[in-house]
Amino acid sequence: MKPKTVISLGIMAIALAVLSYFVGQWSYSWLPPQASAESILVDKLFSTLVAIGTFILLGVTGVITFSILFHRAGRYDTSDGPPIEGNTTVEIVWTVIPFLTVIYLAYFSYQTYQAMNIQAPGHMHGAIDPVEKMADTSATTPMTNIEVEGKQWAWTFRYPEKNVTSTELHLPVDQRAHFVLRSPDVIHGFYIPAFRVKQDIIPFEDTDFEFTPIREGKYRLRDSMFSGTYFAAMQADVVVESQEEFQDWLNNAARQTPTPAPNQAASEYARRQQKDEQFGWKTVPPAPAPMVNFHS
Amino acid sequence: MTQASPEALRDREYPLTSLPNWRTFFSFSTDHKVIGIQYIVTAFFFFVVAGIFAMIMRGELITPEPDLVDRTVYNALFTMHGTIMLFGWTFPVLAGFANYLVPLMIGARDMAFPRLNAVAFWMVPVFGILFILSFLAPGGPAQSGWWSYPPVSVQNPSGVLLNGEFLWLVAVALSGVSSIMGAVNIVTTIVRMRCEGMGWFKTPAFVWTVMAAQIIQLFGLPALTAGAVMLLFDLSFGTTFFDPSQGGSPVLYQHFFWFYSHPAVYVMILPVFGIFSEVFPVYARKPLFGYKVVVISSMIIVALSAVVWVHHMFASGTPPWMRMLFMFSTMLISVPTGIKVFAWVATIWGGKLRLDTSMLFALGGLVNFVFAGITGIMLASVPVDIHVNNTYFVVGHFHYVIYGAIVFGIYSGVYHWFPKMTGKMYYEGLGKLHFWLTMLGTTLNFLPMHPVGLMGMPRRVASYDPEFAFWNVLASIGGFILGMSTIPFLLNMIGSWINGEQAPANPWRAIGLEWLVPSPPEHENFEELPVVVAEPYGYGKSEPLTENLGG
Ligand code: HEM
Numbered sequence: 001m002k003p004k005t006v007i008s009l010g011i012m013a014i015a016l017a018v019l020s021y022f023v024g025q026w027s028y029s030w031l032p033p034q035a036s037a038e039s040i041l042v043d044k045l046f047s048t049l050v051a052i053g054t055f056i057l058l059g060v061t062g063v064i065t066f067s068i069l070f071h072r073a074g075r076y077d078t079s080d081g082p083p084i085e086g087n088t089t090v091e092i093v094w095t096v097i098p099f100l101t102v103i104y105l106a107y108f109s110y111q112t113y114q115a116m117n118i119q120a121p122g123h124m125h126g127a128i129d130p131v132e133k134m135a136d137t138s139a140t141t142p143m144t145n146i147e148v149e150g151k152q153w154a155w156t157f158r159y160p161e162k163n164v165t166s167t168e169l170h171l172p173v174d175q176r177a178h179f180v181l182r183s184p185d186v187i188h189g190f191y192i193p194a195f196r197v198k199q200d201i202i203p204f205e206d207t208d209f210e211f212t213p214i215r216e217g218k219y220r221l222r223d224s225m226f227s228g229t230y231f232a233a234m235q236a237d238v239v240v241e242s243q244e245e246f247q248d249w250l251n252n253a254a255r256q257t258p259t260p261a262p263n264q265a266a267s268e269y270a271r272r273q274q275k276d277e278q279f280g281w282k283t284v285p286p287a288p289a290p291m292v293n294f295h296s
Numbered sequence: 297m298t299q300a301s302p303e304a305l306r307d308r309e310y311p312l313t314s315l316p317n318w319r320t321f322f323s324f325s326t327d328h329k330v331i332g333i334q335y336i337v338t339a340f341f342f343f344v345v346a347g348i349f350a351m352i353m354r355g356e357l358i359t360p361e362p363d364l365v366d367r368t369v370y371n372a373l374f375t376m377h378g379t380i381m382l383f384g385w386t387f388p389v390l391a392g393f394a395n396y397l398v399p400l401m402i403g404a405r406d407m408a409f410p411r412l413n414a415v416a417f418w419m420v421p422v423f424g425i426l427f428i429l430s431f432l433a434p435g436g437p438a439q440s441g442w443w444s445y446p447p448v449s450v451q452n453p454s455g456v457l458l459n460g461e462f463l464w465l466v467a468v469a470l471s472g473v474s475s476i477m478g479a480v481n482i483v484t485t486i487v488r489m490r491c492e493g494m495g496w497f498k499t500p501a502f503v504w505t506v507m508a509a510q511i512i513q514l515f516g517l518p519a520l521t522a523g524a525v526m527l528l529f530d531l532s533f534g535t536t537f538f539d540p541s542q543g544g545s546p547v548l549y550q551h552f553f554w555f556y557s558h559p560a561v562y563v564m565i566l567p568v569f570g571i572f573s574e575v576f577p578v579y580a581r582k583p584l585f586g587y588k589v590v591v592i593s594s595m596i597i598v599a600l601s602a603v604v605w606v607h608h609m610f611a612s613g614t615p616p617w618m619r620m621l622f623m624f625s626t627m628l629i630s631v632p633t634g635i636k637v638f639a640w641v642a643t644i645w646g647g648k649l650r651l652d653t654s655m656l657f658a659l660g661g662l663v664n665f666v667f668a669g670i671t672g673i674m675l676a677s678v679p680v681d682i683h684v685n686n687t688y689f690v691v692g693h694f695h696y697v698i699y700g701a702i703v704f705g706i707y708s709g710v711y712h713w714f715p716k717m718t719g720k721m722y723y724e725g726l727g728k729l730h731f732w733l734t735m736l737g738t739t740l741n742f743l744p745m746h747p748v749g750l751m752g753m754p755r756r757v758a759s760y761d762p763e764f765a766f767w768n769v770l771a772s773i774g775g776f777i778l779g780m781s782t783i784p785f786l787l788n789m790i791g792s793w794i795n796g797e798q799a800p801a802n803p804w805r806a807i808g809l810e811w812l813v814p815s816p817p818e819h820e821n822f823e824e825l826p827v828v829v830a831e832p833y834g835y836g837k838s839e840p841l842t843e844n845l846g847g
């Protein structure tokens with residue numbers, strides 16, 4: 001290659017890298033607020049992937065666009081292009097570079113996953129966590145198990161030490177929360193986008209799960225695994241509040257006698273039974289509305 | 297036809313007289329070309345049906361409330377949309393291309409087992425109609441998504457034995473049987489019937505990719521079929537393989553399902569890689585760059601595709617060590633795939649490009665595929681996948697693959713081989729209109745699915761929170777444009793077939809055995825079987841491809 005080509009290619013690559021870096025930074029704004037310690041880790045990884053991805057996408061489309069603009073055959077030009085069939089050096093380079101990139105991304109993802117330490121089915125403590133110590137998330141001791149039940153189609157949360165049940169998940173800020181996820185019927189997905197965490201709940205199996213909320217506010221919990229007719233309506237609120245507010249809420253709720261909670265699936269189903277106005281098919285009837293001390 | 301009477305010569309020049317008339321296409325023909333076109337036309341019928349389902353879905357999703365259709369109907373629609381698109385459209389249309397092109401490209405007179413071929417095809421309308429008829433079943437068609445995960449899929453509120461899910465499972469099993477028959481036939485044909493001189497490294501890339509795809513069918517389909525049969529027993533006959541309340545494991549079903557259904561995406565994309573590899577050299581007028589690496593990487597993809605299925609289950613009951621292992625194997629697949637992308641780019645680079653419709657679709661498909669590959673790597677990364685799996689990010693990703701790359705590739709192939717198949721030229725203007733509408737619709741429909749997925753909108757929802765409304769309106773508009781884009785296409789194909797200009801044997805000045813015979817080819821393809829002497833894609837080199845047929 002001529003020095004001039006090398007220089008112009010180098011300049012292009014640098015410009016592209018800078019642009020990709022900024023797209024990577026921009027990508028943080030595509031995501032919900034960072035409301036858990038895990039979300040900070042995930043977003044950093046995502047941003048890196050976006051930056052590398054942008055570089056590749058713009059690189060490839062740039063070359064294609066250049067060809068389309070400048071390598072068109074003239075109207076009456078029926079000649080062929082140069083019969084270049086391959087080039088061993090080039091082929092080796094573009095095998096090795098993606099390979100190294102992949103190793104790097106896999107390693108980065110592995111580290112992030114370890115640092116998140118969200119637990120999972122069949123998780124054996126200490127089995128594969130050499131980087132666990134760097135996890136800023138395991139700094140605080142987890143609070144007692146919160147029992148999460150997903151059923152067709154409602155979420156309920158139970159705080160065993162106060163025997164409180166609720167249709168709203170309340171969590172103290174900056175404290176690691178430990179959950180036991182359960183389902184009595186089908187697979188549900190425990191998913192809070194603002195926390196970047198998700199775990200399927202396999203029925204009749206206890207699934208451990210952990211994360212640390214770090215930002216006060218109200219967030220949405222959704223079922224992420226298709227669970228039948230009223231799947232889309234299976235949502236709940238997650239309230240992250242200060243330690244004191246949380247304790248107040250818990251004590252307050254403990255004093256209430258359980259009442260049936262309103263439930264979108266149940267009310268839609270009842271309406272449908274009454275007036276049968278819509279074209280539709282038979283469905284699994286929703287489970288009875290949960291009896292809870294607290295509902296929103 | 298062998299003696300040189302004036303009539304015979306006229307027949308040779310106007311081979312239309314030997315073209316099967318429209319009735320042939322409704323008959324049990326054993327000519328691979330007729331079967332190929334039967335497959336393609338049938339598939340396009342199902343494409344339109346499943347596309348109409350998609351339009352209704354996008355109509356529902358244009359507002360946050362579940363107001364256009366009942367929730368049960370929505371669930372049935374996405375299930376049948378996905379199922380029919382895959383089993384009724386993508387697999388059959390690609391089987392059609394394989395059927396039509398492979399014997400011509402390898403210099404054979406027909407497939408190895410012509411009758412088996414016809415039987416395999418005729419199962420397609422049968423199970424396709426079964427899918428559609430299930431709308432009349434008590435309780436409606438299957439409603440548990442094309443994955444059909446238990447326990448949702450074995451809940452049977454209608455209480456009837458012959459319910460939609462039952463019909464669905466039978467139809468899927470039939471589709472599996474049909475595909476296995478096709479695969480046996482195609483692999484045998486490629487291995488045994490290549491003409492004299494066509495060594496493995498003289499075989500066109502399309503033929504390689506078709507073989508690679510069909511090998512996957514052979515090892516994968518038994519797992520899917522076993523899973524489907526076990527599920528059928530759970531649903532209807534009281535077994536509890538997957539019933540967690542009786543000690544069964546729903547996660548086991550997921551393993552059965554994805555052990556086939558991940559590799560299945562390569563069954564669909566590999567032949568499209570083949571189409572790209574055929575189309576780029578012709579319209580860039582350069583040899584396929586790194587031809588050998590391109591074909592070898594197909595086989596590497598086949599091998600790797602068998603060890604990545606768990607990436608669909610990262611958030612399921614999957615232990616951490618498995619998450620990490622399958623993350624790595626999944627990312628690794630991007631290496632052979634990337635090799636192909638670079639090879640196509642290098643093929644285009646410095647060529648003499650002609651932007652005919654097939655080239656436009658191939659270029660658009662390539663760009664879309666690169667985009668889909670990048671979001672694919674993100675999904676392979678476990679922490680990111682934990683956030684976005686089962687959200688619209690995934691729906692965006694796979695539609696970029698399936699529509700942006702596979703459907704684009706198929707369109708590219710249809711335009712490229714249309715003159716060969718029908719003996720007519722298509723209207724270039726309508727083709728270009730079709731391309732631009734498709735490109736616009738695809739971008740507007742599937743790009744917004746990524747941000748809305750990152751925000752946390754789950755897939756398979758008939759209603760959603762108002763915060764997601766903006767992107768959904770865009771996606772729906774895109775969806776309707778995409779729906780409309782098929783109109784110029786269908787007009788063009790039907791109009792040109794009936795009324796188009798006569799096509800010469802080789803309108804694109806392409807290199808390949810299929811271009812050495814008249815358009816459309818006669819019944820047995822080759823009067824005299826070719827003897828190949830050169831590698832394919834000899835653009836810019838003036839060497840003959842065969843020693844006996846000219847060209
Ligand atoms: C106009 C074109 C199309 C539109 C507007 C469209 C739209 C959609 C929508 C809205 C969904 C539901 C996503 C979800 O909630 O999970 C979906 C699912 C799906 N689509 Fe499409 N689609 C189109 C074309 C295609 C094509 C061409 C294919 C395949 C060849 C395809 C395959 C699928 C599959 C496999 C699913 C998943 C179904 C399931 O979740 O069970 N789509 N599509």
Ligand SMILES: [Cu+2]
Nearest residue numbers: 558605607608
């Ligand atoms: Cu996969």
